[in-house]
Amino acid sequence: MEKYLEIVKESYANYFNYLVDLVTSLHWENYFYGLIIVSLAVWILELIFPWRKDQKIFRKDFWLDTFYMFFNFFLLNLIVLIALSNMAEAFFNDILGVVGLSVQSFQLFDVDELPLAVGLLIFFVVSDFVQWNTHRLLHRVPFLWNFHKVHHSVKEMGFAAHLRYHWMEPVVYKSLLYLPIAIIGGFDAQDVAIVHFFALAVGHLNHANLGWDYGFLKYIFNNPKMHIWHHAKKLPSDKKYGANFGLTLSLWDYLFKTNHVPYDGRDIELGFSGDEKFPQGFFEQEIYPLKTKS
Template sequence: MEKYLDILKKSYSGYWNYLKHEIFFPNNWDNYFYGLIAISLIVWLLEIIFPWRKNQSFFRKDFWLDTFYMFFNFFLLNLIVLIALSNTVAEFFNDILKTVGLSLSSFKVFNADDLPKWLGLIIFFLVSDFVQWNTHRLLHRVPFLWNFHKVHHSVKEMGFAAHLRYHWMEPVVYKSLLYIPLALIANYKAQDVAIVYFFSIAIGHFNHANLGWDYGFLKYVFNNPKMHIWHHAKQLPQHVSYGVNFGLTLSIWDYLFRSDYIPHNGRDIELGFEGDENFPKGFLNQELYPLSKSK
């Protein structure tokens, strides 16, 4: 137990020092703090220049709430929960394997050093996105998880920052299900995968932005605003029970597994979910909502 407590302590202090360095002493291109700000400003500027819903304000409904969510979830949540949790769980999982004479490296599908870095990163990206697509479907299908995911679907006007409005439990679920698949293919340093994360953040911002783009023929590969708007539609089509268009970065999984749905231009459809008029409006009440529903 003392070992795990020490891991928690080092994880907190290590990430806090990393975050301070990222903010006050930026000196690398893979700076997540200023990278998020740069991507957000670029997409917001595009929203202002090319608005899809022209009657929607630049500072749309819940703009500042979503901006707070964006920084809280992307940085502070990592400090409070995810880094320490993932490091501790990883060590605990490895300790369990050691009791039967195994280690996680025994199950590796390939070693990153055995492949060109670009190929390894593509595999990392595809595996990660596919696992997250399936996890996203679970968030809609399992009632307990749906209560957490409602926070994201409480968005009533879409904009780039809505991308990162989610309950803190969501990344716990995502990262827990991602841990083993990613550990089995490779161990990458943060700098190695930075380009993948920046690309995913950009696509996620575009998906939620007030932009009427679908990327032409690339819409069958990459998720896009015209597709993702239907994922947030309040009224589900009659032939589905849990949702449509579950893709995060890639749309290809929805087309392959027939969960795609774009019946017409969805620019002015109502967003949300049944009963969202009674959903809490503020950050703390939204964070506490799933706990109240589980009682």
């Protein structure tokens, strides 16, 4: 146990140095400035092409979502990703080491031998499918749904709502994502940054005040007109656990019949049953799932 705690401790220490470097140096895969640039770009699109024209520029909970965006993206998400990845690798290697194996023993192929574009496409599709399934779990398992309610407490959609979520969510997502990605293996941070920024941009657009669906591409990529129905307060009985679970790709929802876009949802009510009693502040929302029975 001491070994794993030391790994987490070292991950956090290394992350602080990484964060300082992130803020003080400029390079194309810089997550700090990448988030700012993507956020400003999508916000400008909202201002130029607003879907709900009467929605204020600084909509309800704009600043709360902005705080969530930076808190989750930098202070939590990347730390959790680094710490969990390092600890999970050590844990699984220790278990497999008993029989003379390691996680790398299950690696299906060496992506370094593939063209970069092919390797990244495989990484993107596999990770998106795993996250689609994880998202479904967040809606179906009562214990996890209590955490996911934070994200669904959004009452007015805007780009920053993308990263309003409880700190437990990346723990669930990254834990379930680790093994499939480890089996693929071979990616470095610079390569993954391409996929990361693409997913970030699509996620921001999905939550933005934009009435777009990308035409025939809506059957492949998630979009604002589709994702707003994921946040609908009222859904038909056959969608009681939700619909439109895709993060970047809508493809999975159409393939597995979890899609639901009955009509233009511009003015539908957002939220979930009983959300009028849901806490409004950051700290209250963070502790809500911890003191709520499933």
